[in-house]
Amino acid sequence: MDDRGRLPSIGPLIWYRDPQAAIAWLQAAFGFELRLVVEGDDGGVIHSELTFGDGYIMVVGPPREKAVSPAAWGGRSTQSVHVQLKAGLDEHCERARAAGAHVVREPATQPYGDRVYTCTDLEDHPWSFGQTVKVMSDGEVEQATGHRVTTKETTHG
């Protein structure tokens, strides 16, 4: 375990009522790879690490103190996770659907050049998956979306 690769600086910690079921489901539906689980005495998960590409998430639960599962709040969520794929977005969506994901927005190419689908998981956490199909400049994105784009580059020179 000492040779575990370095994780990115920021990773989401996602609360589930049944974290063991969630860990199995996230591997089957989305293709996450499990690399560590720390279990509590009660069958709960105190810490876990699941990787996807160069990113990772932590699945924990059952919720305690300041944490809840969206399943307990009628689908309300305080954060969401976006996963960027290199290829195969439509196939990924079909795999997720077959595993029981609720697909909210079907795969569609967005004005900013990414193909995206969104879904909710077995406890109603919201996910979006994207794949860049056309690389666009900020100016092109402004024209296509009607939004004003402010970036570090435009602000500071």
Place this chain on the structure above:
Amino acid sequence: MAERPAIVSCVFYKDPIAAMHWLEKAFGFETTTLLTDADGNVGHAEMSFLDAPVGIGGEWAGPQLGGARMAAPADLGGAGTQFLRIELPEGLDDHCTRARAAGARITAEPEDQFYGARTYRAMDPEGHIWNFSQTVRVVSGDEMEAASGLKIRTSLEEV
């Protein structure tokens, strides 16, 4: 444009612009992208810390979300469905001091953990929980199990 990292979270606020100002001051985040409509509402915003991105959004619901709703913790009895963990290369205690001075509620003071990290936890003005961590010691899986009494696995196959 640099290749996007595989995983980016989005954090939802009642007042995303105020939250972004606060995150810059308290945690040292930098605003990298802000998409606003003609009324100045945030369409999409991205901040960066230690080269990692974080999305910032306003509360919303609608057909595009199906039955889901994106809300600040105030709408969920003060609780959150996801937290973010941030790994600092150094200076965890100083980071905590800065966050506290900016008005963060420190819900767990800086403390060394059995798994080799020093951690603190902060709540921002809208109730989101942020976990900060700095590796201070490399601990093997066996050592962790002995120190904590917990079971540590690398797959669910044996369960």
